[in-house]
Amino acid sequence: MKSTIDNTVEFVKEKLEGAEAGHDWFHIERVWKLSKKIAETENCNKDVVELSALLHDIADPKFHNGDETIAPKISREFLTNQNVSDEIIDQVLFVIENISFKNRDQAPADPPIELQIVQDADRIDAIGAIGIARTFNFGGFKNNPMYDPATQPDLKMSKEQYKKSNGTTINHFYEKLLLLKSLMNTAHGKKMAEERHNYMLNFLDQFYKEWNVD
Ligand code: ADP
Numbered sequence: 001m002k003s004t005i006d007n008t009v010e011f012v013k014e015k016l017e018g019a020e021a022g023h024d025w026f027h028i029e030r031v032w033k034l035s036k037k038i039a040e041t042e043n044c045n046k047d048v049v050e051l052s053a054l055l056h057d058i059a060d061p062k063f064h065n066g067d068e069t070i071a072p073k074i075s076r077e078f079l080t081n082q083n084v085s086d087e088i089i090d091q092v093l094f095v096i097e098n099i100s101f102k103n104r105d106q107a108p109a110d111p112p113i114e115l116q117i118v119q120d121a122d123r124i125d126a127i128g129a130i131g132i133a134r135t136f137n138f139g140g141f142k143n144n145p146m147y148d149p150a151t152q153p154d155l156k157m158s159k160e161q162y163k164k165s166n167g168t169t170i171n172h173f174y175e176k177l178l179l180l181k182s183l184m185n186t187a188h189g190k191k192m193a194e195e196r197h198n199y200m201l202n203f204l205d206q207f208y209k210e211w212n213v214d
């Protein structure tokens with residue numbers, strides 16, 4: 001499997017050439033490493049974990065007009081050419097089709113451990129210092145305002161209220177980043193999320209303090 005993993009690394013690096021910094025090869029590399037770390041603490045198929053981590057953002061629907069069918073198609077074709085067994089391919093595809101935070105309402109009832117691991121890794125890379133950097137990078141990429149005190153979001157808002165206050169990068173913390181800690185699947189994931197979550201709370205305190213020139 002070693003050479004298949006190496007080939008997958010090369011394939012993904014090439015595919016993500018020129019990607020926005022929050023979803024580039026370095027994001028994949030961090031999620032791959034985090035996945036391997038969590039996998040050491042769980043009873044799982046490590047090949048499925050590694051291949052899923054490497055392929056999970058190969059064609060992010062956000063950058064492909066919302067089309068969610070491209071990534072599974074590209075991944076299946078690539079893995080078939082690598083002579084990976086159908087059984088492993090099906091498991092990898094299941095992970096990449098179900099990993100998204102956005103589609104969490106349609107999450108499978110009894111998710112396989114490999115999905116739980118890679119999902120935790122992807123979510124851990126969305127929080128903490130790296131999470132903050134990725135979020136501001138994405139907001140900048142979209143030319144969104146950083147913050148608007150007139151539409152201050154908080155964690156108690158309804159989905160409709162979020163929509164109204166939408167569009168600022170600070171809003172994304174309340175809409176997603178601060179919710180991730182309690183959505184972690186694995187014990188190791190929960191532990192890592194805790195530290196990063198507190199770091200974001202400190203960041204927001206400091207951000208408001210500096211914004212208001214207190
Ligand atoms: P998922 O694919 O799990 O639904 P996304 O790909 O939407 O998650 O988000 C990945 C990362 O991209 C987020 O953690 C964040 O850093 C950044 N991001 C996505 N949407 C926004 C946004 N509206 N404002 C700022 N950053 C965003």
Ligand code: NI
Pocket residue numbers: 027031056057122
């Ligand atoms: Ni990702």
